[in-house]
Amino acid sequence: MSFLNDPRWGEALSHLPDYLGNHVRVSLAALALGLIVSLPLAILTRNRPAPRAILLALASIVQTVPGLALLALFYPLLLLAASVTLKWFGVSFSAFGFLPAMLALALYSMLPVLRNGITGLNGIDPALIEAAKGVGMTERQSLVMVELPLALPVMMAGIRTAAVWVIGTATLSTPIGQTSLGNYIFAGLQTQNWVFVLFGCFASALLALAVDQLLGLIESGLRNRSRLRAGLGAIGIAALVAATLVPTMGRSSSGYVVGAKTFAEQYVLSALLRDRLQAAGLSATARSGLGSSVIFEALKAGDIDLYVDYSGTLWANQLHRTDIKPRAELVADLKMALAKDDITLLGELGFENAYALVLPKKRADALGIRTIADLAAHASTMSIAGDYEFFSRPEWAALQKAYGLQFSAQRQMQPDFMYAAVASGEVDVIAGYTSDGLIAKYELVALDDPKQAIPPYDAILLLAPKRTGDERLKAALSPLLGKIDIATMREANLRASGNDANSSPDVVAKWLWGKVGGR
Amino acid sequence: MPSKPAISYRNVTKSFGALRAVDDVSLDIADGEFLAIVGGSGSGKTTLLRVANRLIEADGGTITVEGEDVQNIDPVALRRRIGYVFQSGGLFPHLSVADNIGITPKLLGAPATEIAARVDELIELVQLDRAAHRDRLPEALSGGQRQRVGVARALAAKPRIVLMDEPFGALDPLTRDALGDDYRSLHRRLGLTTVMITHDMTEAILLADRIAVMRGGKLLAQGTPSELSTSSDAYVLELLRTPRRQVERLNALLPQSGAA
Numbered sequence: 001m002s003f004l005n006d007p008r009w010g011e012a013l014s015h016l017p018d019y020l021g022n023h024v025r026v027s028l029a030a031l032a033l034g035l036i037v038s039l040p041l042a043i044l045t046r047n048r049p050a051p052r053a054i055l056l057a058l059a060s061i062v063q064t065v066p067g068l069a070l071l072a073l074f075y076p077l078l079l080l081a082a083s084v085t086l087k088w089f090g091v092s093f094s095a096f097g098f099l100p101a102m103l104a105l106a107l108y109s110m111l112p113v114l115r116n117g118i119t120g121l122n123g124i125d126p127a128l129i130e131a132a133k134g135v136g137m138t139e140r141q142s143l144v145m146v147e148l149p150l151a152l153p154v155m156m157a158g159i160r161t162a163a164v165w166v167i168g169t170a171t172l173s174t175p176i177g178q179t180s181l182g183n184y185i186f187a188g189l190q191t192q193n194w195v196f197v198l199f200g201c202f203a204s205a206l207l208a209l210a211v212d213q214l215l216g217l218i219e220s221g222l223r224n225r226s227r228l229r230a231g232l233g234a235i236g237i238a239a240l241v242a243a244t245l246v247p248t249m250g251r252s253s254s255g256y257v258v259g260a261k262t263f264a265e266q267y268v269l270s271a272l273l274r275d276r277l278q279a280a281g282l283s284a285t286a287r288s289g290l291g292s293s294v295i296f297e298a299l300k301a302g303d304i305d306l307y308v309d310y311s312g313t314l315w316a317n318q319l320h321r322t323d324i325k326p327r328a329e330l331v332a333d334l335k336m337a338l339a340k341d342d343i344t345l346l347g348e349l350g351f352e353n354a355y356a357l358v359l360p361k362k363r364a365d366a367l368g369i370r371t372i373a374d375l376a377a378h379a380s381t382m383s384i385a386g387d388y389e390f391f392s393r394p395e396w397a398a399l400q401k402a403y404g405l406q407f408s409a410q411r412q413m414q415p416d417f418m419y420a421a422v423a424s425g426e427v428d429v430i431a432g433y434t435s436d437g438l439i440a441k442y443e444l445v446a447l448d449d450p451k452q453a454i455p456p457y458d459a460i461l462l463l464a465p466k467r468t469g470d471e472r473l474k475a476a477l478s479p480l481l482g483k484i485d486i487a488t489m490r491e492a493n494l495r496a497s498g499n500d501a502n503s504s505p506d507v508v509a510k511w512l513w514g515k516v517g518g519r
Numbered sequence: 520m521p522s523k524p525a526i527s528y529r530n531v532t533k534s535f536g537a538l539r540a541v542d543d544v545s546l547d548i549a550d551g552e553f554l555a556i557v558g559g560s561g562s563g564k565t566t567l568l569r570v571a572n573r574l575i576e577a578d579g580g581t582i583t584v585e586g587e588d589v590q591n592i593d594p595v596a597l598r599r600r601i602g603y604v605f606q607s608g609g610l611f612p613h614l615s616v617a618d619n620i621g622i623t624p625k626l627l628g629a630p631a632t633e634i635a636a637r638v639d640e641l642i643e644l645v646q647l648d649r650a651a652h653r654d655r656l657p658e659a660l661s662g663g664q665r666q667r668v669g670v671a672r673a674l675a676a677k678p679r680i681v682l683m684d685e686p687f688g689a690l691d692p693l694t695r696d697a698l699g700d701d702y703r704s705l706h707r708r709l710g711l712t713t714v715m716i717t718h719d720m721t722e723a724i725l726l727a728d729r730i731a732v733m734r735g736g737k738l739l740a741q742g743t744p745s746e747l748s749t750s751s752d753a754y755v756l757e758l759l760r761t762p763r764r765q766v767e768r769l770n771a772l773l774p775q776s777g778a779a
Contacts, residue, residue, distance in 0.1 A: 127609055133574060133598065135626070137595075137626060
């Protein structure tokens, strides 16, 4: 099958109105907010060196914070603000999705607008400002009739830079729940769907280019006093906004929202849950690619209605427990603890997605390693790789303590690349996931944990507080409980990690239902 | 008793930090007079000009314009009623010649058709070509043409007083000569009161009725050229010596024209 005939292009295209529309709305709203704040600041501080220096320094500092971190920071910040307003004024707002994304992006857009605004206004020949005064202009008239028009090219260059930055960075707002063109990129990276990754990159690049050109048209229109050009540019931007508003008019917002974290298994499971709800006649959409710290708070706040998490993760991260209990006991305790927050733990799906130390089967056999205890003797000459959070998680500390593990080097990696890395000998051991299909694909082995240092990670279905009494929802989901065994989930994950048309989460979810639906 | 002066300075002072830019200056400029203020750089001549329309605020003393204390006039309104010609034009580079000329009437709220007619009239008056220059940007003009636009702009709102800040300083000698003569005749025809700053005594003598000499913030002397030549001040005499020497040398070097 040729690359261009790949049906995934069609699938990607079908998401475009939704993703692009959301992307345009959040980017332009952020840019507008950034301009509304920065331009007056640039004007107010143009003759005041001290505040100007402070302002520019602050904007520069914001700029050095990576976009992903800035976006992620706004979520807890707004959660806090929402709880404060709830307490003081009795009103709360959603700290999820649009609002944090827009605020973070607006902040991000401020530096180029401020810097170019101030540079443009300060670059004007003082003799001209004197002349403006001399012919009888008020300060305001001087600003509007002389200073702003003269600073316009430099200011517009800043606005155009900000627009391109914001549109590019908006792809990173997916993990905090704002749908964007980043959904293609995050989903594509996680499920090795390069068609999606490319599509997302091209779409956001084209959008940035288009907005930049439209702003350029407005600028040249203003500069050459051509109403036609300025008008065309403005109409172009307005048309872009209008076009992205249309497709969402018809979409209902009352349906169930199924959350998913940023890895393949989660994409498949959220598609499966969505399909089950739709089969039961409930309207449902999947909100994928949420950060693992964001998703639980989003459920608690009711921004999403349900998702699949793992018992050990909540045990450590939400309950802050370091002791380890048997599977069933841990789930039972967790259920009671979550009930205090009105979160329903509906049940286990049947499989476990635990951390496991993984190495090539051949190597393990050659060295006679079957358990982590066996590995400990060899560890000092071996390197280990884990995902971005593993080495800072309590499990890693527990493992080290229980087995006296001491590796020669440790590296952090994108989870999807770890398996290939250990298979090729790039690293000796990885902290993989027991449900990952790649363990079988690369002929790897997951070592036993005889001392039970790693807590159990049962996949569990969680419902938002507002769905506590929703029997229809529970009935639609109950056929899934306890039905998905580890072998089936591994195969589903392996399918999802392929790079072909059958590897999309939607297709794999249907395959998965075909396997477990009749059980 | 002569009519009241167009501009009157009484014991005017202005300091910038420790520097006394204008130091206790008293000076009257009569209605219809063409006064040149001569002095080197740092003499305070520009400051003296600018306190008249409150581009700079004086620290002490009184300045009256047409009998009114400028402190009692809104500075913006004051500037709109006094024409001001800037050094090397001060034209707004993003506005056409016509828009530059029409700016003060526009600020005063004149209707567009009236402004357009006034602009055409002024383009004629300063001897520019309406077809060739009216809608050009200042960058397309020569230095002399730009300064003509500067003069037209200063005259647009029909002021009775015009302040000029080294208006012809940056021009080549021929252009400068022509422009000076043209302005001088406009001054007479329109019955203006003109105060012009220059560092060039020759220009001052050729154009002005009266000359005021500034040095170190002080007004050293004032009077017609012949009155100044009787001054006892060494600096004033030194200033007058330059044009004299020029004349003598020119007479010696140039053969007498047969036409004279």
